[in-house]
Amino acid sequence: MPDPGAVFAMHDYALRGRGSDCPFVLGPMDDESWTGARWAGFCTAEETGWTYDGHGWRWEWMEGASTLYHLLGIYEVTTAEGVELLVSGMIDVEREPLEDSTRWWALISGTFQSSTADDWTGRTSGVFLEIDHEEADAWDRTTLEGGLGYDDHHVDLIDVVLDSRECDGNPTGRFGLRAPDSSWYDLQLDATCDGCGALSWSGRELARVCPDIAGPIDELTSELRRL
Amino acid sequence: MILWLACATGGPTDSDPAAPSWATAEPAPVVPLSDDLLLRRLSLDLRGQLPSVGELERLRADPEELDVLLAEFLLDPRHEERMADMFAQRWLTRTETYPIKYFEFGYEDDEAHAWRRSVAGEPARLVAYVAARDKPWDEIVTADYTIANDLLLESWPMAELEGREQPSNPEWRVAQYTDGRPRGGVLMSTGLWWRYYQAIGNRSRGEAAARLLACTNFLERPIVFDSPSTLDQDALEDAVRQDPACQSCHSGLDPISSALFGFSAADVNSPHEMSTYHPERERQGVTDNGSEPGWFGEPIYAVGELGPVVAADPRFASCAVESFTEELLRRETELDDFPLLQDLEGSFEQGDRRASALITAIVATDEYRAGGLLPEATAEHEKRIATRRLMSPDQLADSIEQLTGYRWTSFGYDQLTNDVYGYRTLTGGVNPTVVDTPQVGRDLTQGLVNRRLAQAAATYAVEGDLAGAGPGLLVHVDEVKTPADAAFDQELDQLSDRLHARALDDLSREVLTELWWATAEAGDPVDAWAAVVAVQLRDPAFWSY
């Protein structure tokens, strides 16, 4: 599952090859409350041989008790070894401590690719995903909305909810898997709360299936919690 | 999110044009064009250029040749170019501004115009390809291919498609996108959705699809809301989805918009995001607009279904008829055109929805062939019936180049087809964001553009011809030194024929001869012949047809 952390790491990695004047890099001024860096350039760093084409900005700041992470970029970076990094979009994450719980909200939209990474950035063609995760000692809740492309596969999620207090902890909502002809197989996990739902294709019901959705969702939220 | 609010309150307001009171089922009181001038009109409308002298002579020898020549025009490679120009103008695709700039794809400033024209050209050329190849019109929304040139093949995720009949213009080729987008002709065209792009919501694209393909113009429906309670953002969104007045538009608009979410870009300034189709976002319209994809009540389960559903909509065919009719008759169709449009649609359907059948039927009408009005014509007839048309900037540029070999370009810009540095709107042309309909009458700047172009082109051609290496505009150069030479009149006659498709009258002969003498005396024979040619290019007999 796509987690913001991988892109933040990729973004930081992209600046490792910066030279003394390529790309132009700007950090926060003394009176600014954010941390991170902005860069822009269409150049090759003499010292490292890395090429930069575009602009990027990653920053973190505090608003009250919340920590906000943001990444915005339209760029291609190529390392001296030929590793290609592409960022074309934005990521917003908010970590908000609440009275009895902690909430993370994230919106990942765009294309984030690394030619060699073995995480999701090595395989993903495009993402538009909104994640809302809240957890306390005794419970947690995750909602997902959006879509992502992995290799040549494309999935979307509509009103997907996984709440440990509801539905016996089973997910609800609609998952879609796109077929090559642009039709969609949909799995509607319904209120029967047994982790099962109707599989349909182009509006026609095919079967009843019981997939393991919780695993990948847990994996995503564990990555999110590292922020 | 742009607020698309409560729409139609029912229909036209009192400020909308009503059906003209003069409209009857009576035949239009017109005088037909002469055969020569009709051929000239057909050639300009269907090929964008003048008929050759040989074609005129064929017609003069046998009036029955008109239908044969018409059929040849429809098979002429220039017909495809003309169709591309026609639909680029009608669909308002030739804009000068896109969110993504040419330099972001590595092109230089002197390639800017060519790059923009390439982006604008893609959807219009797909339509032109279908029309010129006489493929069923449905293919403009069901094709598994697009039309691209080198610039687009380098910029966008597409590849040439082998084994297909190629477009007439060798610069363009049949291609296919490689990013997983489904087939859908212009519905799956990056060029079209760059022209009609929207950061959020896609409603501009839905509006464009409905207008261009079904002639359903949501923008002409007035929206009215008078309740302060609708100020709240959430309440506004609820109103869009629930209020009957809002739903009268949004029930049709939003499902179409939802069907096009694969073109949603995370950042409209990102070349990659804007160039690539995003299958994973195809169904985000459900969340964004609250609507499942569909086309006027017909659900779309797979975006690949959109094209066939559109083609099956009766409005698709009627819109094609309306589009060609309005372009060829040079006016908007109105309520009282219903019988005509029905007849034409019959011809279209009987012809398996091929453009040639429709075009042939339209150009056979009395109105298309009108060259003048009978005494009983009313002021409304005068306003409505295009007994003459102005050459569009494309036609003017192509015709003058055809005759003289001169094309007015500057720093990579074709000066009659752009407004950045050029003269497109000053020549009466359409600029999608400034002037959305072509001009009807001749004005000062059109005259000035024509003047400068005519003088430059005439000089260019004459210099070349007199040096023995020109376009052959002057065919008697070796025999003519002055008007005293016998072939001088022949030269004037052939110029009049080629440029105007009419015989030179006595006064014109005298005036042009005197002009030649006076100019030669003040200048030289090059100046003299250039003057004669330039004056004829500035004459309404050239640019009004």
Added chain:
Amino acid sequence: MISRRTLLGLAGLGLGAWALPAWAGPSASGRRFIFVFADGGWDTTRVFSPMFDNPNVDMETDVATAEVSGIRFVDSGDRPQVRAFFEDHGHMACVLNGIQMKSVAHTACKRQIMTGSLHQGPVDWATRLGSRTGDGLHMPLVAFSGPLYSEELNGAVVRVGEERQLAGLLDGQATLDATIPMDPVRADLAALQDDALATLLAARTPGTGREADHLAQAIAAESRGRAMIGMADQLDMGSAQTLPDKLLLMGELFERDLAACGIVQHNGSLNLSWDTHGDNARQGPSFEQLFESLNILVEDLSSRPGSSGSLMDDTTVVVFSEMGRFPLLNAHGGKEHWVWTSAMLFGAGVAGGQVIGHYNEGFTGDSVDLDSGGLDNSGVTLTPEHLGATLFALADIDPAEHVSADPIRAALL
């Protein structure tokens, strides 16, 4: 053979009404109009509609309501030109608040604000006024930029071009800079061509329908073009790049009785458009730049002689945008489109020092009494047609000839 004398004699028939006079008197009504269009949809709460007490409206911080010359406006320390305008010229300015549009799409709203209709067909106010008040002038409506829907009256419009292309057409540089450069034809040789063409056109049988129209239009266009070319070295049409430059050039064209109407578009601060879906803060600098240009315009027109006083006494200026902006900020610090907008008239014939119309708590326009300008529940909602009717009234043209709405009589002196 036709003699050269005869040639020129016949040509004289064509020059007729468009012969270049040393000085031509003012046109029939003497009224001039300048349209200044803010492209993209302005945020009226930045200047025209102070709504600090309305919780449904996101106003700027560090600004306040001011009232000068009878006009209440949003006053900001960052916008001294706005204040200066109202202080110096507010007495002749009338703000119209609460004009209702019937769309939120740019293309539809531009057509509606300029013609009163969402449909193709009606001619825009500027072209209509230009064709009437500028009848007989070389450039009845000089169009630098901005939306126009001229329809059958396009002969009244003279487009300058975004890059001042008209200048190159007049002085012949247009083809000199071409890829295949061609020198302009020598003036004496060009005159021979012009005479010959004029002779041909003057003697031609008009025909019927558009054939006759095109012939008449060609005769007029060629004559006017010839005259304009003759003035090319006296008219600097090529150097006006900024909005103030273009407005100053309009003043010069008015003074020389070459034009009666003008239209120019303002593309916002840094040419980034007024369409601020993100970063609504750009509206402030855009307004400042706009009002700075208006101040320059007033000063310029006031220094030029008019029919009785200065040219400012003959000129009405219309400042407008195709839509307003939603009263609340979105998540990107911008504002979306809004169906209610404002406009400002100032100058000749305008009852200044007032604001007509009002935005209520829902940020929609309240009804007004067209005679008094006061709020009236039984009055009318202001629409673009009311604006058009008012402009026609200012030009002594019966509004009923062209629109179905009444003029805002309270805005008229």
